[in-house]
Amino acid sequence: MYARQLGNQVLSFGVSGMLFRDGLVMYDRETDTLWTQVDGKAVKGALTGRKLEVVPSVHATWKQWKQLYPDSIVLKKRGIPRSAYEGYNRDPNRTGILGRQRGDKRLPPKERVIGVRTEEAATAFVEKDVRDARLVQAEVGPLPVVLVAAGDDHPVVTFNRKVSGRVLSFRLPQDAPAVMEDIETGSRWSLADGKAIAGSLKGAQLERAPAYPAFWFGWLGYFPNTALWKR
């Protein structure tokens, strides 16, 4: 998800019909520039070299989402209510339309990862490892992050662990759902919105970190030097 704005110029994006390393290429209707969706970069046209600002997003199943956000609104359905990609998503041998195989053998190509990136660095976390661990703390370049799945009914959410210049460490308390606790102050933080709801840091806000679900082969196409988090 991106802010579709550069300074005062608001852009609107359409689907170019092109692919770059199996990723969507968008065009903007204002300048006709082509943009790669995975990294938000302008690759051809008047705005070449510019970059879109990431808007951190939450990726969840509908069941998980409506539990956390029962008062939310949802894009209205048009057309057939099923996935066009389910067969593709399940097939371990289909890797994009260009079908390029990369030399990296660290994971099977269709392994589901959560990719976190900054200007300087990219790290992939195997989703099932994060779910097994429930809570993972790591550094992606200079960015200290925490990835949390409070339970099977919860999405993996990713936050920046730095608050007001201080890096916190977290654990999951046994007695409360959808909440984590920082070890430094014992304050409790809502996993729904990253706000401290109890303790000395009450009212403080964790920022979401830019995290994306991807297949390993796809992440690798854009971030070939990615680190891979290991338990």
Add this chain to the structure above:
Amino acid sequence: MIIKSMPFLPVLLTASVALAVAAAAGQGDQDDNALHVVLPRDAIPAIFEPEFEPAAKAGLADRELVIGVVGEKEQRAYSTWQLDRHEIVNDMFEGRPIAVTW
């Protein structure tokens, strides 16, 4: 989504476009940085005027993946099954223009 982008297209395509796709795949071996044309522009229609309904009324399947945005006052979800057919939603969220991309 990252990189599953449009793998289903061959199903939808005519034979001639499928050939173009095969040709593009061949070129990919030579030039990893090439832009491959696989469809005409706007063949997949992005959404420019999104409409919404309350979560309680939405008929999504429990296992349906959504992309969500959580703001100060509001939360919005976009079904990836819907996004499979549109790839991009141009929206305004809490006064900020955003593009939901898949």
